[in-house]
Structure formats: structure tokens, C-alpha cells
Amino acid sequence: MTQGGRRPLVAGNWKMNGTRSSIAVVEQIRENLSPDLAARIDVLICPPSTLIGSCVAATYGSSIAIGGQNLHARTSGAFTGSISAEMLADLGAKYVIVGHSERRAYHHETDDGVHAKALGARRAGLCGIICVGETIEEREQGRALDIVRAQLAIGLPKGATAADTVIAYEPVWAIGSGRTPTPRDIAEVHASLREMLDKLAGDEARKIRILYGGSVKPSNAREILSLDNVDGALVGGASLVAEDFLGICAAYA
Numbered sequence: 001m002t003q004g005g006r007r008p009l010v011a012g013n014w015k016m017n018g019t020r021s022s023i024a025v026v027e028q029i030r031e032n033l034s035p036d037l038a039a040r041i042d043v044l045i046c047p048p049s050t051l052i053g054s055c056v057a058a059t060y061g062s063s064i065a066i067g068g069q070n071l072h073a074r075t076s077g078a079f080t081g082s083i084s085a086e087m088l089a090d091l092g093a094k095y096v097i098v099g100h101s102e103r104r105a106y107h108h109e110t111d112d113g114v115h116a117k118a119l120g121a122r123r124a125g126l127c128g129i130i131c132v133g134e135t136i137e138e139r140e141q142g143r144a145l146d147i148v149r150a151q152l153a154i155g156l157p158k159g160a161t162a163a164d165t166v167i168a169y170e171p172v173w174a175i176g177s178g179r180t181p182t183p184r185d186i187a188e189v190h191a192s193l194r195e196m197l198d199k200l201a202g203d204e205a206r207k208i209r210i211l212y213g214g215s216v217k218p219s220n221a222r223e224i225l226s227l228d229n230v231d232g233a234l235v236g237g238a239s240l241v242a243e244d245f246l247g248i249c250a251a252y253a
């Protein structure tokens, strides 16, 4: 299921879940991820920022990466409650989610803001996972492709490469709902984003991975992850349970 030479990435987004006892989940993932699988796919956990340091320590010496769920675009300053890319990198984070639909919806993030944050991630040497996705109304109006393409066109920094950018297609209505688009619909959006990336960002962009996110679970992972141009998954709820997350990773076994 490796496509175009792109190494699959299975990423977990814990959202606002987890306390210190949740480090056990990361430890279980570390202990039970088979060496064979770890050699073939990238595995990432994005816990709440309170747990990043502990999760980095718990995965030290393994291939499991730890990431943030959000960042401020600036390096430092009077931005109470915010965390910069440099701070995440300082903790040992390697990735950061940018423009998740929950932040777009509840924190009024715009595509321009996503662009600025993606630049911030790059500046600090982090890989930004830029999220795009349509609402149910937009899909029903037949606008899904236009919406995600417009989000990508503005959000993606010029000169993006696989080292600093991952794209995640997450239909808003599929997140935490148990509903997923049809395989055909997922493949259609991924093909469209792939085509756009290849044109927008040049040769280096061919290696940029496009993840699917939205109600991915062990029972549907194999089908979704085998679709053309799907290079991995951004997993919410199922990443909170080690067995479920590993079950999704096992789609690549």
C-alpha cells in the first residue's frame, strides 16, 4: 500500500483527552508495534500539549514520533495561552497539526492563519499536518472538491516538501460521527489534492503524503488505506486505545 514511494503515516490525534495516566497508552503502542511494521510505516501520536514531554520520554529510542495539535504562528511574545513551533520542537515534537476543523470551527481559524502556522512549523523544523475538509452542507451542494482545493491553495506554503508538510483530508461530517465517505468519494478527493500538490509545489511535492481522517477504525482501515493516493490516516477517537490504534497500523502489515 506504499504509493509513489511515499512512506505511510498513521497519526493519532488525542484532542483534549488524556492525563498522565494516558502515557500507558503510548507505552503499550511502543511495546506492541511490531519491528517489521515500524520499519515500513511512520507512527505519530499527538497528545495534548501537557503530555508532549512525557510522551517524548516514553517513546525515546523508538521510531514513534510525538507531535502537537496546534501552534501559534509567531516564535514568542505576548500571546497568553499559546505555544509556538519552537516550544514544541524544544520538547521533542516532530510534527504539528495545523488547521484542524475543530480549530477552524471553534477558534475561527482561517486559511490565511493556517498558512502562517504552516510557515511557523517549517521555521522550527517541524512537519505541519495541514487539515482540509468540507462540511456536510458543502458536500451535499456538490462543492467538496472546490472547498478542499481552495483550503489547500491558501494554506499550503510555497516550496512545501515532504519534510515539512503532510496534508490530511478530513470531511468535517465524518469526524467522530462513525460515518465515512464512500471509498469512491475519498479516492476522488485524494486524487484531486494529489494532482494539485504535484502542480503547485513541484517535484518535491510528489513525496508529500495525503492522509485520510474521519472515523477511521480497525474495521475500516484496510479498505480506506488501500485506496489510491491515501498515504495514511489521521485518527481521533481510535487513537486513545492502544489496541485500536495498533489495529489500524496493522492494515499495513
Ligand SMILES: O=C[C@H](O)COP(=O)(O)O
Binding pocket: 013, 100, 170, 174, 175, 176, 177, 178, 213, 214, 215, 216, 234, 235, 236, 237, 238
Ligand atoms: O484528527 C482526527 C480526526 O478529527 C478524526 O477523528 P475521529 O477518528 O474521532 O473521527
